[in-house]
Amino acid sequence: MxxxxxxxxxxxxxxxxxxxxxxxxxxxxxxxxxxxxxxxxxxxxxxxxxxxxxxxxxxxxxxxxxGEPVAYLTGEKEFMGLSFSVTPAVLIPRPETELLVETAVTLLQGAAAPVVADVGTGSGAVAVSLAVLLPAARVFAVDISTAALAVARENACRHRVADRVVFYAGDLLEPFAGNEAVFDLIAANLPYIPSGEMGALPPEVRREPVLALDGGPDGLNFYRRLVPQAERLLKPGGHLLLEIGPGQGAAVSGLLPPPVWEGSVKPDLAGRDRLVVAQYRG
The missing domain is CATH 1.10.8 (Helicase, Ruva Protein; domain 3)
Structure with missing residues (x-):
């Protein structure tokens, strides 16, 4: 045929x-x-x-x-112009998340040797993209799923940045407990879908790991835990970037009160809340 x-x-x-x-x-x-x-x-x-x-x-x-996602069928997904290996163990990288990477690159351009954390790295799309786009950066990528970390390591090797991306298995920033003021930027695309909305997701999205989607009753469980950790681990003047769902801008910004934080909400191309950008003032 x-x-x-x-x-x-x-x-x-x-x-x-x-x-x-x-x-x-x-x-x-x-x-x-x-x-x-x-x-x-x-x-x-x-x-x-x-x-x-x-x-x-x-x-x-x-x-x-x-209902099986195309990316799981082909084992590939493009993100930031790079091809990433994906499996059912990881969330499929979304175009919307490119805003997080683009913002991080803008904030860190010109920095001599920035140190970055990618929390909930999944496929490693954010961590690897940042390492590719910021050749002087050192990236520490964390995920609680060892299966996801295996995929992320494969992607780091694929794009020849395995020497500058260090992977840790752990819950949020707990692998760095005991340290202080080590990161110039912390990026996080954590589960932010409210538990009550999980059943309304498109069938193909429900094929992705629940661990990477369900953010608790209001979708903010993980960010509530992350913010205090970030306060301890960010350098003064460092930035925290949080991907969020539509309509969550005000609630997430409320977790980052002044004068400790100075933040704003960036919309995606559709004009919806997508990224909270907060500078740690100390």
Whole structure:
């Protein structure tokens, strides 16, 4: 069967299953099976697809139609222009989180040798991106999941920053207990979805680790615990960056009262609360 025929048929399968972007998902999956970029499919619509590959493609489409995320099917996700390995052990990197990385890079540009912590590193997308974009930085990445840390280490090696990203298994910043004023910046994309809203998440999101999504009754359990730790571990003038959900800006800002903190809320491209940026005044 030809590329154009396969895509037409399996796009219809995904559309009938209610998948939001059926054509794009079908293209990504066929490109994955054929080992090419999805754009190549536009250049070669009449290319014949071997029976074995066509069968494999249909199998992946069936799994996608059942709600399995594309990134878990391909094992890859792009973030900050870099390709990251992902597995069901980690949260899939989101475009919205690029705001956190971009803000961190802006704040740390010009710093001689910044020391950064990435709390809840998951796939390592934030930690690795920061190490790539800030060649002088030393990054300490923490996650409570050893399975997630294995993926993060793989990504650090993939992007050749394993010598500058140190991984710790632990709960929030507890691996650094006993230290004081060691970080120039602490970044955290922790679970912030209120427990009562977990059931309303799209089916494919519910395939991701609950540990990386559920933030407790109001979504702020982890940030309440993190802020006191950050006060001890940030250098005076250092920054704390917290990714948040829409509408959480005021509540999270309330955890960072002046004069100890000076903060603001940055919106994402859709104009929704997305990032709290707070400077530690000491």
């Amino acid at each position: 030809r590329v154009e025929e396969l895509l037409k048929k399996e796009t219809a399968t995904l559309r009938a299953a209610g998948i939001p972007s059926p054509r794009v998902d079908a293209e990504v999956l066929l490109g994955f099976v054929l080992g090419c970029d999805r754009l190549v499919l536009y250049w070669e619509p009449r290319r014949e697809v071997a029976a074995g590959k066509a069968t494999r493609f249909k199998e992946l489409v069936a799994r996608r139609a059942a």
